[in-house]
Amino acid sequence: MNTADLYQDLRRFDEEYIEFAAFKAAADAIRGNLEMFREVGMAKNLVVLGESGTGKSTLCRWLAAAYPKQEHKERDILPVLVVGVPAAATIASMAEAFLTPLGDPAPNSGSISEKARRIVKLVHGCKVEMILIDEAQHISDRGQSVTHYMVADWLKVLIDGMGVPTVFLGLPRLEALIQANEQLRRRFSNRLRLSLGQDEKRTIREECLELFQSLAQSLPLKIVGGPFEDGELGVRLYYASDGRIAHIKKLMAGALRLAVEEGYGSIGPGLLERVFTEEVWWEGVGALNPFNVAFAHRRLDRAGEPFEDVRPRQVKKRG
Ligand SMILES: Nc1ncnc2c1ncn2[C@@H]1O[C@H](COP(=O)(O)OP(=O)(O)O)[C@@H](O)[C@H]1O
Ligand SMILES: [Mg+2]
Structure with a gap:
């Protein structure tokens, strides 16, 4: 060769692409929510958790390809909107992450509330039926709890305003962020995991x-x-x-x-x-080394090892 x-x-x-069991289960659940919204207008949310390399971003791309964008003269139809949360997300950078894929010509202009209004308008105009928010753990990565609650609160108001089924995809520590925010907890009570071992x-x-x-x-x-x-x-x-x-x-x-x-x-x-x-x-x-005959037969998840468990940050509870 x-x-x-x-x-x-x-x-x-x-x-x-391989539809391994957890990937298929997550894809089916998301498609199910999209179809339910299409048929009866009900917006159900979901959380998909997985360590790095379990296929979260691939799942987003796969779904976006399954419901492709249709280009029209006046406005594109975008059934699946994928939003990547920027590292150390602020409300401004979050708003931009929504507005750019929606085709807004000036995604960083306007006040916070004006941007939110534009997002809602574009989501409805582009007939979005599913919103996939990837790297959602970045919502909490800012470290200053006040800021991240503000982003989470802004997002919660936005999600209600859009009324479209939404999925948060992120690292397992995303769960702590959702648990700490009563409003998000109620809206995102359904959770799935993407690593192998869910079958x-x-x-x-x-x-x-x-x-x-x-x-x-x-x-x-x-x-x-x-x-x-x-x-x-x-x-x-x-x-x-x-x-x-x-x-x-x-x-x-x-x-x-x-x-x-x-x-x-x-x-x-x-x-x-x-x-x-x-x-x-x-x-x-x-x-x-797992392929050495003398391998110790244990998970390589201790400090300094490749699958070291990263503990979720302590997040203060708030109603
Ligand atoms: N269902 C799948 N079938 C085949 N390869 C996959 C699948 N899901 C993920 N991968 C591969 O695994 C790698 C990491 O996937 P990615 O979606 O970036 O993970 P994550 O976003 O969870 O960190 C990519 O190189 C991708 O090709
Ligand atoms: Mg990813």
């Missing part, structure tokens, strides 16, 4: 292995388990990825690149072990 073929394969591999019928190891195998179908090389049987390979994939699709893909893409560069005919634990150290965690060797 030459380099051009390798890059083409890697690109195709990266673009592959009641299968264990997380089985799910990891299945995802690995379905992704493997779009690779030009065979996957071999080496010393590990399927069940054991599933366990090791789980520890190496923490159940996040981004990490499974990264390991596979890295292994493909090494295999092609070094002329191997298949991808196995030896290559995955090297990729884990080179691309996921450089300290991940020996007992700390």
Whole structure:
């Protein structure tokens, strides 16, 4: 295989969508809310939580593609509006994040209340039927609680004014922000998680292995388990990825690149072990490398490890 073929394969591999159980459940729930709004005008909200690399932004893109924008002379029809919350969100930057994808010609002009009026008008004018607010944990990242309550309160008033089903997507710590704000808590009581392991019928190891195998179908090389049987390979994939699709893909893409560069005919634990150290965690060797025979069989979530648990900030309660 030459380099051009390798890059083409890697690109195709990266673009592959897999409807793993949690992704499908979240997509179905969002589509269900959109259809309900379309049919009876009822706006139900939802929260989708997931660590980095679990597929939140991909889900937003997938839904936007499923309900594409239609361009018209007078005004575009935009069934799904995706808003990315900027880091350290303020009301002004939030308003701009709404107005820009809605096609407002001057998204940063006007007072706060005027911007909110324009957002509501454009949302109705563009016939928006679903609002996906990605990186929603940034609403609370400002650190000054007064400011973030103001953003949250402004958003709550805006959501009521728009009357369109809304989804907050964000890191698990988003839950603390919602819990701390009585008004948001009431509006966003339905929660879903995007990491693997939400499927009641299968264990997380089985799910990891299945995802690995379905992704493997779009690779030009065979996957071999080496010393590990399927069940054991599933366990090791789980520890190496923490159940996040981004990490499974990264390991596979890295292994493909090494295999092609070094002329191997298949991808196995030896290559995955090297990729884990080179691309996921450089300290991940020996007992700390999930593909090493001596692996310690535990989650790599302690301080300094790749899946370290980031505790939610303490947020003061307010009614
Ligand atoms: N359903 C999916 N099928 C295939 N690949 C996915 C899927 N969801 C996410 N990915 C891959 O995982 C990586 C991270 O996804 P992303 O949506 O950016 O995660 P998040 O927004 O939760 O941090 C991307 O490279 C993307 O290609
Ligand atoms: Mg994202």
